[in-house]
Amino acid sequence: MSARTGPIVILTGAGISKESGLDTFRCAGGIWSQVRLEDVATPEGFMRDPDRVQAFYNDRRRGLLTDNIRPNAAHEALARLECEWDDEVFLVTQNIDDLHDRAGSSNLLHMHGELLKVRCEVCHGVHEWRTDLGTGEDTCPACGALGRLRPHVVWFGEIPLGMDRIADALERCALFMSVGTSGTVYPAAGFVAEVTRVGRAHTVELNMEASNGASLFREVLQGPATELVPAYVD
Numbered sequence: 457m458s459a460r461t462g463p464i465v466i467l468t469g470a471g472i473s474k475e476s477g478l479d480t481f482r483c484a485g486g487i488w489s490q491v492r493l494e495d496v497a498t499p500e501g502f503m504r505d506p507d508r509v510q511a512f513y514n515d516r517r518r519g520l521l522t523d524n525i526r527p528n529a530a531h532e533a534l535a536r537l538e539c540e541w542d543d544e545v546f547l548v549t550q551n552i553d554d555l556h557d558r559a560g561s562s563n564l565l566h567m568h569g570e571l572l573k574v575r576c577e578v579c580h581g582v583h584e585w586r587t588d589l590g591t592g593e594d595t596c597p598a599c600g601a602l603g604r605l606r607p608h609v610v611w612f613g614e615i616p617l618g619m620d621r622i623a624d625a626l627e628r629c630a631l632f633m634s635v636g637t638s639g640t641v642y643p644a645a646g647f648v649a650e651v652t653r654v655g656r657a658h659t660v661e662l663n664m665e666a667s668n669g670a671s672l673f674r675e676v677l678q679g680p681a682t683e684l685v686p687a688y689v690d
């Protein structure tokens with residue numbers, strides 16, 4: 457990785473977990489070709505048919521917890537980078553899986569939430585959760601409300617998490633790296649433009665194919681994350 461003189465912000469998306477065995481959203485055969493996002497990833501979809509939405513996330517939660525889903529060489533390389541540069545590295549992931557956590561990244565923000573957490577619609581408490589939801593018997597560990605837990609994920613129309621912290625980091629960073637994201641979903645898709653507007657940072661995209669925002673990056677590398685990321689950061 458080229459020499460730098462300031463913080464590094466890394467944005468990751470579903471492509472980084474693809475080689476760990478998790479589906480992306482918009483690749484051929486991806487999640488949005490299997491289900492309609494309006495049905496499962498909007499507050500309106502949840503109000504219309506909560507059981508359907510809970511079943512969608514129950515399936516994905518069970519999938520994530522199977523033994524064969526593990527962090528890959530790209531997650532591990534980003535965790536090593538944080539070991540080397542300490543709190544100079546800020547990892548912002550759009551992914552709700554826990555593969556960065558398992559790889560050892562800790563200066564990490566899940567801007568679209570976490571699959572292994574639930575949020576109580578009554579007291580708004582967030583809790584670790586590893587089993588199915590939606591039986592009507594789910595009880596909030598904090599306030600005791602019955603059947604009012606939802607997946608702690610950010611649906612379309614909801615505000616992503618940690619936006620103030622992200623905006624501050626984008627403004628100060630010397631390197632902005634985007635890994636495995638199609639650059640389709642805002643506000644994450646707009647981060648490279650924000651960094652570029654401030655003008656100081658090097659920007660690099662590592663993705664299987666050119667993303668929607670590829671022309672905004674100073675450097676674009678194409679290929680699988682498990683090859684590109686270790687080669688770039690080590």
Ligand code: BJW
Pocket residue numbers: 468469470471472474475480481482483486497550551552568609610611612613614615616619635636637638639640641642643662663664665667679680681682
């Ligand atoms: C590989 C690979 C390998 C494959 N190696 N690469 C303009 C401005 C602001 C907002 C909007 C706007 N226009 C519209 C909006 C609203 C909307 C939006 O963006 N819509 C667009 C579709 C147009 N955004 C929102 O509603 C967001 N909220 C919001 O904007 O609030 C307003 C606000 C913002 C800020 C401050 C104040 C107010 C919320 C968005 C929530 C997204 N939620 C989801 C689902 C929930 C989580 C879940 O179930 O998992 O999040 S949608 C889904 O897409 C998921 C992902 O995190 C997200 C991004 O997908 P990602 O990661 O890019 O995956 P793919 O599949 O698209 O791409 C994978 C890439 O990997 C591909 O390019 C492959 O080539 C590559 N790849 N294998 C390397 N081995």
